[in-house]
Amino acid sequence: MLLIRSLIFDFLLYTTMLVVGILLSPAAIWSRSGAYWVMKTYSRIIFWYLKVLCGLRVEFRGTVPTGPVIVCSKHMSFLDILMVHYALPRAKLIMKNELKWAPVIGIYALRTGAAPVSRGKKGSAMKQMVNNVKIAQETEPGQLTIFPQGTRVLPGVKSRYKVGAGVLYEQYGNPCYPVATNTGVFWARRSWHRKPGVAVIEFLEPIPAGLPVKEFMERLEDVIETNSDRLMAEAGFKFP
Secondary structure, three states: OHHHHHHHHHHHHHHHHHHHHHHOHHHHHHOHHHHHHHHHHHHHHHHHHHHHHHOEEEEEEEOOOOOOOEEEEOOOOHHHHHHHHHHOOOEEEEEEHHHHHOOOHHHHHHHOOOEEEOOOOHHHHHHHHHHHHHHHHHHOOOEEEEOOOOOOOOOOOOOOOOOHHHHHHHHHOOOEEEEEEOHHHOOOOOOOOOOOEEEEEEEOOOEOOOOOHHHHHHHHHHHHHHHHHHHHHHOOOOOO
């Protein structure tokens, strides 16, 4: 029964994305605020589907930043992208370049000032990221949002944090808000199951601007991993 409910949810996830994205596109075309409204509306619908079909509720903890800051989040599921973007007033995602060609997702991400980054040589990729972020921030400052592991990670798996977060932190001199999550316990990478429970994202105490990049990266990884492990343990995850 859980698998059937999960498959129904997945069908609704993508069909609703298409329907909402197309029907409400005039709002997104009209203004950037309209694009954010459409994306948050879509997220609310998905959260409702999860609750009704899968018994999975979402919960937001901590103080949500509002100014021009950097947000670095643990990434285990498509759900944490929806939750982080829903919680932040003006999230500007650092995303893989390929996603800008994705139907609906790419159009709305670019409309809200997302910064695409190509995978390739580290130096050129970092330069591209900084240039794209600069353009996005000059248009309308927001919360630069990056998933420092660069990809979804299964619960309990440790994956090295990439230096992109440190580059942004050093370049823009803004405080960084780490975000911990347990979403992968309920909606794991490459799994068909959407399990019941409470999916949490938690905005943690900000890391002040001005630290050396090495110290910042070490502190960022420690605080996100420690608190994500805590949230996963609260959700009943058994570590290997």
